[in-house]
Amino acid sequence: MIDVMEAKVGDCCYFLLRNERKIKFGTIVRVIRRESCVAVTEVIDSKYHVVWQENAAWEEKELKGQKWKEPHNYHRDIPEVPHEKSPNEGKRTVHNRTKRKNSTKRTKKTNKSVR
Numbered sequence: 268m269i270d271v272m273e274a275k276v277g278d279c280c281y282f283l284l285r286n287e288r289k290i291k292f293g294t295i296v297r298v299i300r301r302e303s304c305v306a307v308t309e310v311i312d313s314k315y316h317v318v319w320q321e322n323a324a325w326e327e328k329e330l331k332g333q334k335w336k337e338p339h340n341y342h343r344d345i346p347e348v349p350h351e352k353s354p355n356e357g358k359r360t361v362h363n364r365t366k367r368k369n370s371t372k373r374t375k376k377t378n379k380s381v382r
Contacts, residue, residue, distance in 0.1 A: 271303050276298060280325055301342050
């Protein structure tokens with residue numbers, strides 16, 4: 268199994284998916300230390316998966332014969348990493364104001380002249 272604290276972006280690993288028996292191979296794109304998982308891009312299909320550390324390994328031999336394990340629901344008590352901060356709560360630099368309506372007034376012609 269891999270240790271999320273030692274994993275780095277760009278490393279390659281093998282991993283298991285929930286409904287597939289085949290062991291997959293991919294590149295780590297993001298490490299989420301607080302949730303003990305890694306975001307992996309599959310090499311063959313270029314699919315994006317978030318995998319719990321118990322379902323990933325550095326070598327294929329470690330995963331042979333194992334079944335997919337359901338991840339836990341606990342968070343680690345570690346300080347937040349800068350790229351894992353919460354979003355800025357919807358604060359934007361652009362103001363949401365109502366658009367002005369055009370003030371052009373069209374008038375109907377009252378005289379009909381026939382030529």
